Amino acid sequence: MISLPEPTAAGPVSAPPEPLALLRMEGVEYFYGGRIRVLGPVDLEVREGEFLSFVGPSGCGKSTLLRIAAGLLRPTAGEVWLGDEPLRGVNRRAAVVFQSFALFPWMTVVDNVAVGLEARGLGARERLKRAEKYIGLVGLSGYERAYPRELSRGMKQLVGVARALALEPELLCLDEPFSALDVLSARNIRDLVLDLWASPEVTTKTILLVTHSIEEAVEMSDRVLVFKANPGRIAETVHLSSLARPRRADLPGVRETVDRMYGLLV
Amino acid sequence: MPTQRPRSYPVDLGLLTVLALVVLAVLFGSTYLRPYDSPELDPRAALLPVYLLRSLARMTVAYGVAVLLALGVGHLAASSPVARRVILPTLDVLQSVPILGFFPAAVAVFVGLFGPSALGVEAAAVFLIFTSMFWNLAFGVYGSLITLPEELALAATHLGLRGSLRWSRLVLPAVFPNLVYNSILSWANGWYFLIASEIIAAGQARYTLPGLGSYLGQALVTGQTAHTVTALATLFLATLGLHLLVWGPLERWAERFQLGETGERPRTPRIGRLLARSRLVRWFSRELVIPAGQRAISAGGWLMAVPGRAGRPLAVLVVGALVALGVDAASRAYALFTARPLSADARDIPAGLVLSFMRVSAGVLLAVAASVPLAFAASRLGSHGRAIALTVLQILGSFPATAFFPLIALAMTRFGVDMNVGAVLMILTGTFLYVMFNALSGAMAIPEEMDEAATVLGVRGTRYLRHVFVPAVLPRLVTGCITAWGGGWNALILAEYVIAGGTLYRVRGIGATLDHATYVTRDAQVIVLSLAAMVALVVLVNRVFWEPLYERVAERYKMDA
Numbered sequence: 005m006i007s008l009p010e011p012t013a014a015g016p017v018s019a020p021p022e023p024l025a026l027l028r029m030e031g032v033e034y035f036y037g038g039r040i041r042v043l044g045p046v047d048l049e050v051r052e053g054e055f056l057s058f059v060g061p062s063g064c065g066k067s068t069l070l071r072i073a074a075g076l077l078r079p080t081a082g083e084v085w086l087g088d089e090p091l092r093g094v095n096r097r098a099a100v101v102f103q104s105f106a107l108f109p110w111m112t113v114v115d116n117v118a119v120g121l122e123a124r125g126l127g128a129r130e131r132l133k134r135a136e137k138y139i140g141l142v143g144l145s146g147y148e149r150a151y152p153r154e155l156s157r158g159m160k161q162l163v164g165v166a167r168a169l170a171l172e173p174e175l176l177c178l179d180e181p182f183s184a185l186d187v188l189s190a191r192n193i194r195d196l197v198l199d200l201w202a203s204p205e206v207t208t209k210t211i212l213l214v215t216h217s218i219e220e221a222v223e224m225s226d227r228v229l230v231f232k233a234n235p236g237r238i239a240e241t242v243h244l245s246s247l248a249r250p251r252r253a254d255l256p257g258v259r260e261t262v263d264r265m266y267g268l269l270v
Numbered sequence: 271m272p273t274q275r276p277r278s279y280p281v282d283l284g285l286l287t288v289l290a291l292v293v294l295a296v297l298f299g300s301t302y303l304r305p306y307d308s309p310e311l312d313p314r315a316a317l318l319p320v321y322l323l324r325s326l327a328r329m330t331v332a333y334g335v336a337v338l339l340a341l342g343v344g345h346l347a348a349s350s351p352v353a354r355r356v357i358l359p360t361l362d363v364l365q366s367v368p369i370l371g372f373f374p375a376a377v378a379v380f381v382g383l384f385g386p387s388a389l390g391v392e393a394a395a396v397f398l399i400f401t402s403m404f405w406n407l408a409f410g411v412y413g414s415l416i417t418l419p420e421e422l423a424l425a426a427t428h429l430g431l432r433g434s435l436r437w438s439r440l441v442l443p444a445v446f447p448n449l450v451y452n453s454i455l456s457w458a459n460g461w462y463f464l465i466a467s468e469i470i471a472a473g474q475a476r477y478t479l480p481g482l483g484s485y486l487g488q489a490l491v492t493g494q495t496a497h498t499v500t501a502l503a504t505l506f507l508a509t510l511g512l513h514l515l516v517w518g519p520l521e522r523w524a525e526r527f528q529l530g531e532t533g534e535r536p537r538t539p540r541i542g543r544l545l546a547r548s549r550l551v552r553w554f555s556r557e558l559v560i561p562a563g564q565r566a567i568s569a570g571g572w573l574m575a576v577p578g579r580a581g582r583p584l585a586v587l588v589v590g591a592l593v594a595l596g597v598d599a600a601s602r603a604y605a606l607f608t609a610r611p612l613s614a615d616a617r618d619i620p621a622g623l624v625l626s627f628m629r630v631s632a633g634v635l636l637a638v639a640a641s642v643p644l645a646f647a648a649s650r651l652g653s654h655g656r657a658i659a660l661t662v663l664q665i666l667g668s669f670p671a672t673a674f675f676p677l678i679a680l681a682m683t684r685f686g687v688d689m690n691v692g693a694v695l696m697i698l699t700g701t702f703l704y705v706m707f708n709a710l711s712g713a714m715a716i717p718e719e720m721d722e723a724a725t726v727l728g729v730r731g732t733r734y735l736r737h738v739f740v741p742a743v744l745p746r747l748v749t750g751c752i753t754a755w756g757g758g759w760n761a762l763i764l765a766e767y768v769i770a771g772g773t774l775y776r777v778r779g780i781g782a783t784l785d786h787a788t789y790v791t792r793d794a795q796v797i798v799l800s801l802a803a804m805v806a807l808v809v810l811v812n813r814v815f816w817e818p819l820y821e822r823v824a825e826r827y828k829m830d831a
Contacts, residue, residue, distance in 0.1 A: 076424050094428060106425035110443040110527045119439055120429035
C-alpha cells in the first residue's frame with residue numbers, strides 16, 4: 005500500500021505512470037554571494053496535478069529551490085523549464101505563499117489580493133470580483149476592508165493564500181506557510197488548502213510545499229523530496245499517492261510512513 | 271533621527287568628489303560674482319504675511335526637489351550595489367561637511383547661470399535651503415528600503431509590481447513614515463538656515479530676498495526690537511501651524527504605513543493628543559492633508575518611474591560628468607597653487623583647524639552633557655509629557671539660532687566673558703538639538719517590559735540611569751553625536767566671525783579664516799585650502815572615530831537580546 009523505498013535506495017522508485025511535467029529543473033545550482041555552494045546540482049520535475057513537498061533540515065536549500073521555481077532567484081547554473089520553454093525572470097504561471105505572509109500593511113485585505121491582478125492588467129471591476137471570490141473561498145468574507153494588522157496570524161495567512169490563488173496560477177508554491185502559525189490555525193489552513201485543491205472552484209491543481217515538518221508533508225503530499233544539507237541536495241524521493249486521503253496522523257499507514265521518513269532524515 | 275550609517279570604503283569616492291566640488295565651486299564662484307547690493311526690505315510689519323508666504327514658497331520648492339531627489343538617490347543606493355558604493359560615501363561626506371562654507375560659491379554659480387536677476391538669486395536661495403533639507407531625507411529613504419522585509423519585496427516582484435505600480439504600492443508606502451519624520455527635521459533645518467539663505471553675502475555682493483528670514487536678519491542688524499519680536503512671533507506661529515496642520519496629521523496618517531505585524535507603537539513622536547482632537551485640525555487633516563498625501567503617493571509613483579526607464583544612460587552621464595569635473599578641478603587647483611606662494615592666512619590654517627576642532631568638540635560634549643539628563647527627565651514624564659517635550663524641541667529646532675549670534679557676541683562683551691566661550695555657546699545651538707532629539711527618541715524606544723523588569727528588580731535612580739537608561743540610548747546618542755559633529759562645523763563658520771553693532775568679533779580658527787577670505791580678501795587659495803582642510807578633518811574623524819564607535823556601540827547595545 006505504501007510505496008516507500010528502502011532507506012538505502014536513492015532516486016525515484018516504482019514511479020506511477022508519468023503525467024506531464026509542468027516544471028523541470030536540470031542541473032540547478034545556487035551559490036550564495038557567487039562563492040558558497042548552497043544548493044545542487046539538482047534535477048527534478050513538478051508534474052501536473054501533483055502535490056509535491058520538499059522536506060529537510062534548515063539550510064538544505066529547499067526554500068531556495070522554491071524561489072528558483074517561482075523565478076524569484078536565478079540559479080547560478082542549470083536551467084529551469086516550463087514545458088519546453090526556459091524560465092526567464094518571474095514565473096508568471098506560479099504563485100507564492102510566504103512564511104511571513106508578506107502582506108502589504110498599508111493595503112486592505114481586498115487590495116492585497118487585487119494588487120497582483122492590477123499588475124496583470126485586469127480592469128478594476130474584474131479585479132474586485134475575482135478578489136472577493138477568493139477571499140470568500142478562504143472564508144474571510146466580511147474582512148475585505150480590514151487591514152492586515154487587524155487580523156490574527158492565521159487570518160493573515162489566509163489572505164496570503166487568497167492572494168496567490170487569485171492569480172489563478174498553474175503552480176501554487178507554499179514556502180513554509182504554516183511555520184509562523186499556532187498549531188490550531190496551521191491545522192485549519194492545511195485542511196483548507198487540501199479542500200481547495202480538491203474543489204472544482206479552484207483551477208490550480210499543482211502544489212509545491214516547502215516544509216520542515218514530516219507530518220505535514222506526509223499528510224498533504226503525493227510525493228515528497230527529502231533534502232540533505234551542505235550542499236543542499238535531494239537525498240530521497242518518497243511516493244505517497246497510494247496512501248488514502250484524508251490522512252490523519254493517527255490513521256494506520258500514516259504513522260508508519262512518518263516514522264520511516266524520520267529514519268530517512270536522521 | 272536614526273539614520274543608517276553607511277560603511278566606509280578604502281577608496282573614498284565621496285571625499286574625492288567633494289574635494290573636486292570645493293575647488294570648482296570656489297574658482298567658478300570667484301570668477302562670476304560682481305559687486306552688488308540689493309535694496310533694503312520694507313520694514314512695515316503689515317508686510318510680514320507676504321514675507322512669510324515668500325519664505326514658505328521658497329522652502330516648499332526646495333523641499334519638493336529634495337524629496338524627489340532623495341527618493342531617487344536613496345532608492346538607487348538601496349537597489350544597486352555599484353551605485354551604493356558611490357552614493358553612500360558621497361552623501362555621508364556632503365552631510366557632514368560644513369555646507370555654510372559653500373554658500374557664497376553656490377550663490378556665485380546660480381547667479382552666474384541666471385545672471386543677478388531675481389531668478390538667479392531665488393534659485394540660489396532655493397538651492398541653499400535644499401542643501402539643509404536633502405541629506406537626512408536621502409538617508410531616511412535608503413534606511414527604510416534596506417530594512418524592508420525581504421519577503422515583502424519578493425512578494426511585490428512575484429506579483430509583478432514594476433515601474434510606477436511598484437513605486438506607488440511598495441516603495442513610497444514603505445518609506446513614507448520615515449520620510450515624514452525626516453521631513454520634520456528637514457524643515458527645522460530649513461528654518462534654521464533661513465536667514466543665511468535669504469541674506470546672501472559674498473565678497474562685495476549682498477543679495478537680500480524678501481522673506482521672513484531676511485526680515486528677521488535685518489531687524490536684528492538694525493536693532494529694531496519691535497520688528498524682531500514680531501518677526502519671531504510670526505516664525506513661531508508659522509512653525510507651530512505647520513506642526514499642527516501638516517506634520518501632525520501626516521504623522522498620524524503615516525502610522526498605517528508602519529511595517530510590523532500588529533499596530534506597533536511608531537517610533538516617531540506624536541504631537542499631544544489634546545491638540546489633535548481639535549475640530550480644525552481634524553478637518554484640515556481629513557480634507558487636505560490626507561488627500562494630498564494620497565495624491566502625492568500615486569503621482570510620485572508615476573513620476574519616480576520615469577527616470578527608471580532612462581537609468582543606465584543617465585548613470586553613465588552622471589559618472590562621466592563627475593570624472594570630467596574631477597579632472598577640471600585638479601587642473602584648476604594645480605594652476606591656483608603654482609601661481610603664487612601661500613599667503614600668511616593660508617599658513618595659519620593648521621593652527622586654526624586645531625583650535626576650531628577643540629571648539630566643535632566642546633560643543634558636542636556639552637550637548638551630550640545637557641541632553642542625557644534632560645532626556646532622562648523627559649522620559650519620566652509619561653507618554654503625554656514626552657510627546658509635548660518632542661513637539662517643543664521640534665519647534666525650538668526650527669528657530670534660526672544663527673540670528674542670535676550677534677546678540678550672544680554682544681552679551682559676552684557686556685559681561686566680559688572670553689569670546690571663545692561665546693563661540694562654543696553658538697556652536698552648541700548647532701549641536702544640542704541633534705543630540706537631544708536622538709537621546710529622547712532612544713529613551714522613548716526603551717521597551718516597556720525592560721522598564722517593568724527594572725522596577726521588579728528594584729533598579730532605581732542612578733543605578734537605573736547607569737544600567738538601563740544610558741546603555742539603551744547609547745546607539746542613538748552616538749548617531750546624534752555624528753550628526754551634531756557635522757552641524758557643529760556648520761555653526762562654527764558663523765560663530766567664529768560675528769558682526770554685531772558694527773564691530774567684528776572674531777576668534778582664531780578655521781571658520782574665521784574662511785569667512786575673512788570669503789568676505790574680505792577673496793583669496794581663492796585660502797578658501798579652497800580651508801574648506802578642503804575642514805572637509806578632510808570632518809571626514810577623517812568620522813572614519814577613525816565616529817564610525818568605529820558607532821559600530822561597537824550598536825553591536826554591544828542593540829535592543830534585540
